[in-house]
Amino acid sequence: MSRRSRPLIHGSAALLVAVALLDTLRHGLAERPVALAFGALIALGEFTRWTGAPAREAAPLGAAGALAYALLGTHAGQPSHHGALQVVAVVFAAALLGGARHATRARDHLARRVLTVGFAACCFQPLYSRGVFDDFGGAAYALLIVALLTLTSLCDAVLSAALAHSRTGWPFAPLLRDELRGLLGIGSAVCATGAVMALAVAVVGLWALPVFCLPLLLTQLSFRRYAAVRATYRQTIASLARATEVAGYTPAGHARRVAALSVAVGRDLGLSGDELTVLEYAALMHDIGQLSLLDPVPAGATAGLPAAEQRRIALLGGAVVRQTGVDGSVAVIVERQADPCPEQPPAARIVRAVNAYEEKARGAGPGGSLKALEELRLGTADEYAPEVVEALARVLLNDRGGAQRLGQGAVKGLSDLGSGGVTHG
Amino acid sequence: MEGIPVRARVYVACAALGALLCLLPLPAVRTPWWALALLAALYAGCEQIARRRFAGTFYPVLLAGAFLLPPPAAALVAVPGALLSQGAGVRRLWRAAQLALAVWAAARVHWALGGRDAVVAPDFPYALLPAGAAVLAFCLVLTVLDGSILVVAERVPARRAWRGLFLRSLAPIAVHGLAGLMMAVLWRSPYGPVAALLVLLPMGVSWWVFAQVHRERAAHQATIRALVQAVDIKDGYTRGHSERVGQASMMIARELGMDAERVEVLRFAGILHDVGKLGVPTRLLRKDGPLTPEERRIIELHPEYGHEMVRGISFLGEARGAVLHHHERLDGSGYPYGLVGAQIPESARVVAVADAFDAMTSNRSYSRARPVPVALAELERCAGTHFDPRMVQALVRSVARNGWHPAVTAEAPRPPRPRSTVVQR
Numbered sequence: 012m013s014r015r016s017r018p019l020i021h022g023s024a025a026l027l028v029a030v031a032l033l034d035t036l037r038h039g040l041a042e043r044p045v046a047l048a049f050g051a052l053i054a055l056g057e058f059t060r061w062t063g064a065p066a067r068e069a070a071p072l073g074a075a076g077a078l079a080y081a082l083l084g085t086h087a088g089q090p091s092h093h094g095a096l097q098v099v100a101v102v103f104a105a106a107l108l109g110g111a112r113h114a115t116r117a118r119d120h121l122a123r124r125v126l127t128v129g130f131a132a133c134c135f136q137p138l139y140s141r142g143v144f145d146d147f148g149g150a151a152y153a154l155l156i157v158a159l160l161t162l163t164s165l166c167d168a169v170l171s172a173a174l175a176h177s178r179t180g181w182p183f184a185p186l187l188r189d190e191l192r193g194l195l196g197i198g199s200a201v202c203a204t205g206a207v208m209a210l211a212v213a214v215v216g217l218w219a220l221p222v223f224c225l226p227l228l229l230t231q232l233s234f235r236r237y238a239a240v241r242a243t244y245r246q247t248i249a250s251l252a253r254a255t256e257v258a259g260y261t262p263a264g265h266a267r268r269v270a271a272l273s274v275a276v277g278r279d280l281g282l283s284g285d286e287l288t289v290l291e292y293a294a295l296m297h298d299i300g301q302l303s304l305l306d307p308v309p310a311g312a313t314a315g316l317p318a319a320e321q322r323r324i325a326l327l328g329g330a331v332v333r334q335t336g337v338d339g340s341v342a343v344i345v346e347r348q349a350d351p352c353p354e355q356p357p358a359a360r361i362v363r364a365v366n367a368y369e370e371k372a373r374g375a376g377p378g379g380s381l382k383a384l385e386e387l388r389l390g391t392a393d394e395y396a397p398e399v400v401e402a403l404a405r406v407l408l409n410d411r412g413g414a415q416r417l418g419q420g421a422v423k424g425l426s427d428l429g430s431g432g433v434t435h436g
Numbered sequence: 437m438e439g440i441p442v443r444a445r446v447y448v449a450c451a452a453l454g455a456l457l458c459l460l461p462l463p464a465v466r467t468p469w470w471a472l473a474l475l476a477a478l479y480a481g482c483e484q485i486a487r488r489r490f491a492g493t494f495y496p497v498l499l500a501g502a503f504l505l506p507p508p509a510a511a512l513v514a515v516p517g518a519l520l521s522q523g524a525g526v527r528r529l530w531r532a533a534q535l536a537l538a539v540w541a542a543a544r545v546h547w548a549l550g551g552r553d554a555v556v557a558p559d560f561p562y563a564l565l566p567a568g569a570a571v572l573a574f575c576l577v578l579t580v581l582d583g584s585i586l587v588v589a590e591r592v593p594a595r596r597a598w599r600g601l602f603l604r605s606l607a608p609i610a611v612h613g614l615a616g617l618m619m620a621v622l623w624r625s626p627y628g629p630v631a632a633l634l635v636l637l638p639m640g641v642s643w644w645v646f647a648q649v650h651r652e653r654a655a656h657q658a659t660i661r662a663l664v665q666a667v668d669i670k671d672g673y674t675r676g677h678s679e680r681v682g683q684a685s686m687m688i689a690r691e692l693g694m695d696a697e698r699v700e701v702l703r704f705a706g707i708l709h710d711v712g713k714l715g716v717p718t719r720l721l722r723k724d725g726p727l728t729p730e731e732r733r734i735i736e737l738h739p740e741y742g743h744e745m746v747r748g749i750s751f752l753g754e755a756r757g758a759v760l761h762h763h764e765r766l767d768g769s770g771y772p773y774g775l776v777g778a779q780i781p782e783s784a785r786v787v788a789v790a791d792a793f794d795a796m797t798s799n800r801s802y803s804r805a806r807p808v809p810v811a812l813a814e815l816e817r818c819a820g821t822h823f824d825p826r827m828v829q830a831l832v833r834s835v836a837r838n839g840w841h842p843a844v845t846a847e848a849p850r851p852p853r854p855r856s857t858v859v860q861r
Contacts, residue, residue, distance in 0.1 A: 149626035157634070196641060203637035210634075211618055214625040218560035219618070226615050230642035237645050240652045243751040247659045250745050254663070257715040257741050302714070334662050337655060 017119075017177035020170065024122035027129050031099035040101075041093045045086055048217045050105040052076040052224060057109025059231065071201045071231050072224060073109065077102045077124060078163065078205030079212070081132035082156050084139045087216030094140070095132035102128045119174045126170060131163040156209055160202040164194055180409075181278050189284040200230055248337065252295035260301040265369060270294040272406070273365045277358065279402040290358045292337055293344035297362050300328025300345070313349075314367040321349035352396045360396040364403060367395065380407065440526055444589035448530045451581065455511065455536040462508040472509050474629065475501045480517035482636075486643075495574075495609060496639050498535065499616030500632070502543040502570055503555055504623060510543035511536040534581045542574035555620050563617065571613035575606050615639050660704065663745075667713050677794055680842040682706035684790035684831065687838065691830035692786075698754075702786055705755035709762045709787050712742025736771050739763055758783035762791055765822045785824040789815060789831055792823065797840070808840050 040046050056073025081098045083091055093101075103125055138144065144152060168190035176183040194202075204227045211219030252266035273294040277287050298313070301324060313321055329346025333339070340358075347359045348366070355363070364387060371383035384407070387400045475497060482494040501513035518532035546552070551566025553559070583597040615635050623632040664678050685706030689699040713721060716738050720731050727735065743760035746752055761784035764770035766777055780788075796811035806814075812832050819825040 150628045150630045153627040153631040153634070196644075200638040200641035203634045207618065207622070207631070207634050207638075210622060210625070210627050210631045214627070215558040215560045215621060222560075222564070222614050223618055226611055226642065227638055229611055230638055230645065233642055233645040233649060237649050237652065240649055240656065243749065244652060244656045244659065246749045246751075247656060247663070250749050251659060251663055253745050253748075254714050257712070257745050259715065259717075331662065331665070334658070334665060337659065 015177065016173045020126070020174060020177075021118060021122050024125045027099055028103050028125055031096040031103070031129075034094075034096040035100040038097075041097060042086065042091055045083070045091060045212075045217065046093065046097070046101050048220055049076055049080040049083075050101050050108075052220055053080075053102060053105035054109035055224075057106050059228070060109075070109075071197055071204075071234070072227050073106065074124070075201045075204040075208060075227060076220075076224070077106075077128045078131055078160060078201070079208035081128050082135050082159060082205065082209040083212060084135070084144070084209075085213035088213070092140070093136070095129065095136040098132040098136065099125060099129045116178075119171075119178070123167060123170055123174065127163055127167040130166050131159060134159055134162070153206070153210060156206045157202070160206055164198055164202055165191075168194060168198075182281055185278070185281050185283045192283070192285075197230070197234060200227070248292050248295055251299065255298045255301050258302060260304070261298050262373065265373075266295050266298060269297065269362070269366050269369050272369065272403070273361050275406045276361050276365060276399060276402045279406050280357070280361070280398070282358070286358065289338060289340050289344065290361060292341045293332075293348075293358060294362050294365065296332055296337075296341070297328065297345055297348055297366055299331045300324040300326070302331065312370045314370045318349065325349040351393045353393075355396075357399075360399050364395040364399045368403060440524075441589060444585070445526060447585065447588045448526055448533065451533040451537065452529055455515075455533040455540075458511045458536060458540040459508050459515075462512065465506045465508055467506065467509040471623075471629075472501075472505060472512060475504075475513045476516050478633075478636075479513055480520055482640075483517040483521050485640075494639070494643065495612035496615040496619060496636060498539050499542065499571065499574065499613050500619035500623065502539050502574070503546055503551060503567060503617060503620035505543065507540050507543040507547060511540035514539050530585065534578065537581065538574050538577040541577045542570040545573040546570040555617075556624050558621050558625070563621070567613060567617045568610075571610055572606075574613075575602060575609045578609075579605060612639070660707065663711055664707055667711055676842075677798065678707045678710060680794045680798070681709060681787065681790045683842060684793055684840075685786050687834040688786050688790060688827055688830045691834040692826070701753050701755050702758070702783060704752055705758035705762075705783050705787050706790055708742070708746055708752070708755065709759055709791060710738065710742065711745055711759065712738035712740065714745070715741030736763070740772055754781060754783040757781035758787045760784070762787040764788070766824060767821045770822075780824075785827050789823050789827040792818075793831060794842070797842075808835065 053073045053076040056070045056076055059072065060070035077098075080093075080101065081095075083093075085091060103121070106121060106124055144155065147155060168187065172183060172187040172190045175181070175186050204223065208219060208223055211223060249267070252270075255261045256263050256265065270291050274287055274291050277290045282290060301313070304324070313324060316324075325348050326346050328348075329342045332342040332345045344356060344359045344362060347355050348363045350359070352360050352363065367390075368383050368387055371386055372380045384400070384404055387395045387403070388397075479494070479497040479501075482497060486494055498510075498514050501510045504510070505513070514535035515532050518535050519528050521528055521531060523531075546566045546569070549566035549569055551563065551570065554563035554566060579598070579601045583594070583601055586592040586597040587594050619632045619635045622635065623629055625631065667678070682703045683706070686699055686703040689702040694702070716735055720727070720735055723731070739760050739762060743756060746756050746759055749756070758781065760772070761775065761780055764773065764775045764780045764784060765788075766780070766785075768774050768776040793811055793815060796806050796814060797808055799805050812835065815823060815828045816832065819828040
């Protein structure tokens with residue numbers, strides 16, 4: 012997948028919209044009430060879209076409404092006559108009216124919406140108007156709609172992974188895996204709602220829209236609450252991580268820097284969204300075991316301690332993390348961060364190597380970063396996993412102006428990385 | 437099961453008898469048995485999934501049954517699922533009887549208002565009227581039975597058992613009712629049960645998200661507690677104190693008529709007010725005997741340390757100000773900033789009173805616990821100079837009405853120390 016796919020996607024979306032708008036202007040709107048009702052629904056969906064938290068589908072109601080309009084063949088028992096191009100035109104106009112241009116990454120959002128809806132409509136409307144589906148029984152027709160929607164959402168997943176890949180440069184495969192996993196959650200709800208709306212409007216007419224958009228609106232609200240709770244949770248974890256800094260056990264910002272760099276390394280190694288979250292939490296809390304020590308380790312540098320002592324602190328940390336009610340896998344990573352690396356889970360290897368790098372590079376002055384990397388490379392036998400150290404080197408180099416900044420000490424470069432990769436409270 | 441009193445068993449038996457009476461005309465009415473079996477299996481399946489994944493009951497299937505089937509048949513839909521669910525035999529019997537009665541009532545109302553014809557030949561918006569009435573009946577029967585079993589089995593006062601119960605459950609049940617209506621309409625449409633099943637998917641997703649929100653919130657609370665525990669690792673005395681100050685702050689906030697959200701924030705303010713002690717050397721916190729002025733100055737830094745830790749947690753809102761300013765005094769003789777009167781945030785004035793109250797009524801290394809009335813008199817003496825008289829009065833009133841029962845609800849990680857021994861500070 013090329014990193015230049017983004018202009019290509021934007022360009023084809025713009026072309027499709029231009030053709031659709033011209034065609035609709037020339038022929039006029041067919042079945043105005045239906046078009047207006049769906050347009051209003053889509054605009055409402057965009058209007059109530061959540062902002063802030065990066066969500067896979069920010070406006071599920073808008074997406075479901077658009078898909079339902081694309082797959083609408085009958086309206087209250089009467090066949091409908093809107094073509095695929097009218098669908099694209101109505102969806103685009105409604106999304107703009109609903110304020111989609113204020114969405115985060117508005118152009119990506121609009122391009123995705125237009126292209127997926129265009130795909131669904133082009134698959135369905137021409138065949139439908141030619142009467143291909145006339146012989147289908149009721150249940151078979153319903154299944155056909157579901158199959159089409161599944162296909163459409165697979166396309167959407169590929170599209171959105173390609174956009175994200177081209178925007179951020181992160182590896183394509185884990186992004187696509189995350190997108191596909193997202194289909195099981197809100198994605199399936201959007202698909203099912205789109206299908207139900209299309210079928211229900213076919214049976215009872217436009218009354219089906221308000222009746223059924225209410226449950227989905229509820230889904231949307233609870234997703235928003237979920238995102239909010241997750242965000243505050245992340246802030247609390249970050250604060251808990253700062254406890255060691257306030258208590259004077261570790262230098263200021265250490266936990267945050269290790270977390271940001273660990274996530275970047277994890278992404279380079281192809282970890283997926285959930286694994287990255289676990290890794291981030293574990294990296295934030297990797298030093299929490301030091302709170303149990305009566306006397307602080309000098310400068311909080313655990314990497315220089317004897318292995319047995321490192322392991323003891325790691326176990327104490329795991330015990331604290333277990334009490335926090337965070338996912339159990341976070342505690343496992345924290346308590347195994349000091350084990351010999353062949354026995355460690357991948358995330359614990361990352362935390363160990365990145366922590367050691369951060370401690371060695373910090374305050375080492377110009378060239379400290381390169382020297383620290385060299386030390387990690389020499390120590391790989393049992394301590395630091397070679398593939399993690401290599402990924403770390405790649406991440407440090409790929410950072411904007413990385414080569415130059417490596418010489419200036421890693422701290423500055425990493426704070427940039429943090430703002431780009433992970434969001435902290 | 438020994439815990440269930442005889443009168444409750446008799447009551448459950450009466451309800452079961454009533455449910456049987458509802459089912460009795462079953463052989464006489466024309467029942468589409470395959471639809472009944474499908475719906476009953478569906479409901480039982482949903483209950484099984486619900487038991488494993490989330491809490492709560494999945495009503496759309498039951499309500500769809502009420503809209504599709506004659507009353508006795510609709511009542512039967514709920515029975516297998518409820519009988520196969522979790523819990524003691526009596527509980528399952530009660531659940532089955534309660535749901536059968538509620539569904540029967542809903543179906544009866546729907547039938548009487550001609551809802552069946554409105555569903556078969558979809559007649560919108562009229563179909564919404566019988567459906568709405570049926571939902572009201574369903575909700576009413578459920579809440580009446582829910583409240584009455586509380587009254588009978590646990591001797592909860594009737595007014596408390598029913599207060600707000602109906603209104604609280606009406607909104608979710610109404611949304612489930614809309615989904616049930618859509619299910620029923622699609623079931624009778626040419627698209628058949630396949631299309632009807634699609635309705636369940638978005639409802640299920642919404643429900644799953646709801647459960648996630650609860651889970652995440654619980655984890656979040658545990659993390660806050662861990663923040664307090666981090667203090668406990670350093671200073672054994674602080675723990676119970678934090679929880680008790682949280683409780684006293686909550687009592688004051690309630691007495692002042694603050695809304696529930698603010699009361700909760702003030703509880704957090706009380707729990708977290710001493711979190712900055714993490715930054716104070718352990719040696720000082722545990723020192724037995726008088727502190728030198730230098731040591732006292734270091735300990736007095738803890739509000740600023742605490743604020744530094746929690747300022748990133750946005751949901752704490754004004755609790756952050758309370759952490760920073762809980763040692764300010766009304767006459768300006770407090771620390772860290774020496775604020776005067778209304779300059780001190782309201783939340784900090786609440787926590788200051790709660791903190792002083794608990795300090796006086798619990799054991800300290802330098803003083804034994806004083807009785808509650810003595811402590812309150814002392815607070816009143818200092819009102820106006822140290823403390824805000826409004827907060828002191830609120831605490832006095834609240835203690836007079838509710839008493840002071842410092843229950844540390846959070847599970848203590850180690851056995852509580854006997855109160856008579858002087859706790860090392």
